[in-house]
Amino acid sequence: MRVPSRSPGHQPGSAVASAAPARRLPPADGRRPGPEQPDLAAYRTAVAELLVEVGALADAPSTTARQVLLDQRLREPAIAAVLDATPQGFVGARETLLLEMARYQPNTRSSAQDLTALVRIYLLSRIDVMWWRDSPTFLTDGQVDTSTDLVDLEWLRRRGLLAFRYQEQPATVVGRGLRAVRRRLRPDATPRTAGLRFRRARREMIALLNDMGREFAAAARPGTPPLWVTSLARSAEHQYRLRRLGYAAMVPSGHCLGWAADVELAWYRRFGARDLLADLLLARQEVGEINVVDEGQAWHLCLxxxxxRRFRRAYEAEMGV
Structure with missing residues (x-):
């Protein structure tokens, strides 16, 4: 069975990468950085230690102390190596984090329930943009809708080719009303999520999520719902829209590169499968297959x-293309 590269009626388009230069932290000894990749295990450990200290300074009067702490700790080699390898460079990443913290206002929509969560989400998601720094950004909604690098999930779902579930955002007032009625009648039937704004994903991400979905289904108890995906590719335009609504939508983001997804975690507690799914995700991170960010209700992952290459081949083999 051959799988189309885009939804019927769409015209191909391309994403455009930002041409803004990155400011980088110069090596202390004046030499150019070597080709080796940053130590991600050391980075995650250093971030975890930093989060403990940020949590201890969470009260409002500690703003200056937090800034001094971050200025010192972000320069530690394990953290600086990753930030310096992002498109923004060390200086840009540091300034963005400080600005995010200064603007932070807790709200029910945001996955960052406190400043510690905000710092965790920002720093761990920098691994995504470091990995895919040369990948073009989907700047507009139109680019996501028409890119030939993305595949329409609905076409695959109708043919039984997906091992995970999702729901789309209602496009009309009537649709939103019906969704609200269903939630009142059956509040726990599905995760409490807005749904996908774009039902399109890279082929490799589909293969990854299918593989994860099959693994989860095999390990979970009978009756456990399939893996539920809450977010996939997004445009930078939509990312800023989410920010205006109060969501912790980081910029730049792996979602806007097409290499990230969010999967529901909290909903699976009622099926006794939340910790199982978390362990499966962390095991894949441990072997270097994905990056994982705990965002509370949903967890973020990036290929x-x-x-x-492995998941591109898996997609082609599974779909017969």
């Missing part, structure tokens, strides 16, 4: 470049 590693080293796994791209």
């Amino acid at each position: 590693a470049p080293t796994a791209q």
Whole structure:
């Protein structure tokens, strides 16, 4: 069975990468950085230690102390190596984090329930943009809708080719009303999520999510619902829209590169499968297949470049293309 590269009626388009230069932290000894990749295990450990200190300074009067702490800790080699390898460079990443913290206002929509969560989400998601720094950004909604690098999920779902579930955002007032009625009648039937704004994804991401979905289904108890995906590719335009609504939508983002997804976690507690799914995700991170960010209700994941070819081949083999 051959799978179309885009939805019927769409015209191909291309994403455009930002041409803004990155400011980088110069090496202390004046030498150019070597070709080796940053140590991600050391980075995650250093971030975890930093989060403990940020949590201890969470009260409002500690703003200056937090800034001093971050200025010192972000320069530690394990953290600086990753930030310096992002498109923004060390200086840009540091300034963005400080600005995010200064603007932070807790709200029910945001996955960052406190400042510690905000710092965790921002720093761990920098691995995504470091990995895919040369990948073009989907700047507009139109680019996501028409890119030939993305595949329409609905076409695959109708043919039983997906091992995970999702729901789309209602496009009309009537649709939103019907969704609200269903939630009142059956509040726990589905995760409490807005749904996908774009039902399109890279082929490699589909193969990854299918593989994860099959693994989860095999390990979970009978009656556990399939893996539920809450977000996939997004445009930078939509990312800023989410920010205006109060969501912790980081910029730049792996979602806007097409290499990230969010999967529901909290909903699976009622099926006794939340910790199982978390362990499966962390095991894949441990072997270097994905990056994982705990965002509370949903967890964010990003495919590693080293796994791209394997999952592209898996997609082609599974779909017969």
